[in-house]
């Protein structure tokens with residue numbers, strides 16, 4: 001033992017203060033500032049110092065304690081058997097050392113011992129107490145001796161049995177396990193919170209711990225939490241009932257009693273068995289769909305576990321093999337703006353490359369402008385990056401205390417970085433979008449797929465794969481290019497025989513004669529669906545009139561509100577969109593102008609309702625065609641309803657119409673009448689008698 005010099009003493013004091021603060025933020029606030037990797041490094045360093053200078057160790061050092069004291073607002077629950085932490089192994093050599101240590105202590109060959117291996121789920125530890133098969137109490141780990149009573153919250157988890165299955169359970173038993181959140185559920189919950197301005201969590205662990213410690217169980221109930229059991233606490237039960245002398249045997253019992261346990265649990269032998277398991281699980285880590293931060297290894301024989309016992313904060317019979325951390329700190333060098341296939345603009349963080357969970361990360365998503373504001377991030381900042389599973393790496397928080405002098409604000413562009421079209425961001429929407437639609441190379445494939453689709457230009461035989469191939473070869477950039485394709489050239493494409501090329505050219509020729517509603521719909525203007533396109537066509541009569549309409553004129557159209565009006569207006573303001581339309585006309589695309597005034601409106605003054613599923617058209621299309629005939633189309637049946645069109649599986653609207661004596665027609669009748677009206681014929685309505 002060496003005499004500690006003052007700088008070491010200072011370091012120990014500083015580390016203790018930092019770790020205490022980190023524990024409070026992590027366990028009480030569920031809002032850590034340090035990354036786990038930084039925390040683990042600091043704790044290791046403190047352990048080293050205390051091992052080398054035992055006189056520097058204090059009984060209240062973070063190396064001696066578990067978690068943090070329970071927070072106020074919850075009843076305190078004393079654990080009959082303390083809930084401990086686990087010692088860590090950071091590499092394979094430390095695993096072998098663990099096996100040797102255990103063997104030495106038990107005076108046997110560690111390499112012959114059976115170990116139970118299971119994923120170390122990264123969530124929040126809880127304890128559940130059952131009496132006579134019923135859940136009576138649930139608590140957090142707290143500081144290991146006393147936890148927070150959160151029984152009502154835990155009762156909202158579907159994976160926690162309120163009543164045990166089977167019969168062979170003892171009168172009183174305690175089950176411990178981890179509450180976690182799957183990546184997909186976590187992302188969905190955060191996306192929703194971002195949209196609604198709610199609380200966004202940095203990672204699933206914080207989300208799980210934070211959700212469990214809500215004062216209102218109704219909030220917990222809305223959170224997608226999952227409980228996985230990992231321990232049956234022996235000391236609290238009448239052992240006479242249970243004859244399973246291994247940990248793995250107890251896990252099988254827990255499954256029978258209705259608990260979820262890890263399907264990846266395995267019993268292996270000796271250090272090579274452990275190392276192989278850890279390697280295999282490490283390879284599967286990214287594909288699991290939930291966070292694990294390592295492997296928990298336990299001596300399987302419970303008698304040997306008892307013989308080994310505990311040290312201050314952890315059992316001797318178990319160890320946690322740690323995987324590389326999923327969050328690391330690095331520098332934000334710049335932000336670039338990417339355009340998605342539907343025009344959404346995503347700010348992408350360019351990072352100082354950093355290894356996160358075993359992969360080098362140099363880009364991460366910043367989602368949108370709101371997220372940048374929420375994070376308060378600037379270029380030059382130190383940021384925490386998280387990479388978990390196959391979710392795109394994300395910037396989860398900023399270490400503001402390290403902000404350099406030259407830090408720059410992130411400026412959202414006004415024009416698309418790919419095509420220079422105006423970027424639109426509507427009030428109340430988080431996402432900004434390029435308005436370049438048909439013109440923007442980033443959106444080309446999607447725009448062409450929409451253009452060619454059945455309800456738009458209806459180009460037979462021009463499927464998604466073919467469009468991908470045409471764009472990738474750069475044969476087609478704009479919709480007008482489609483009409484320049486030649487059969488000979490098309491036949492060069494893989495899986496395109498001469499016959500299908502000829503057919504496609506014929507289909508393109510046929511598609512050139514279209515209708516104004518279809519053409520407007522095909523342009524892919526944001527939020528302009530079939531019905532809106534039909535309304536616009538009917539209202540303005542010609543494309544020119546529509547293109548020249550201002551926002552006010554657009555808002556006068558049936559079913560067009562300020563949002564759609566703004567989208568339409570911005571679309572036609574873009575010179576390249578006008579050029580695209582010109583080019584299509586030059587290729588011979590034509591339609592009949594909608595005769596605005598002259599067209600007969602036999603249904604003027606009538607209100608119609610559509611219900612159930614229609615076979616021959618979408619409900620939107622039915623609505624648009626009725627509106628074109630002058631009808632108003634309503635969402636519910638009333639005495640004023642002139643006629644109800646009842647498709648397949650019509651429900652309450654049909655009943656209501658029958659009660660009110662409203663005329664009801666089926667799809668076949670509807671089709672016949674539509675065709676007649678559209679042809680300008682009069683329709684004989686059924687006699688009321």
Ligand SMILES: NC(=O)c1ccc[n+]([C@@H]2O[C@H](COP(=O)([O-])OP(=O)(O)OC[C@H]3O[C@@H](n4cnc5c(N)ncnc54)[C@H](O)[C@@H]3O)[C@@H](O)[C@H]2O)c1
Pocket residue numbers: 022023025026027032033034035036037039040066067084085086087118119120121122123124125126141177178230296320
């Ligand atoms: N970022 C921070 O500021 C900060 C602060 C404190 C702690 N931490 C993190 O927490 C870790 C320490 O946490 P800890 O004291 O909970 O110990 P631990 O994470 O090292 O291990 C004990 C815990 O493992 C969990 N566990 C998961 N699967 C298990 C299984 N199959 N069997 C048994 N236990 C299982 C249990 O919840 C148990 O309480 C640190 O290594 C650090 O990564 C981070």
Ligand SMILES: [Zn+2]
Pocket residue numbers: 339416417418419420421434435436437440441442
């Ligand atoms: Zn663009």
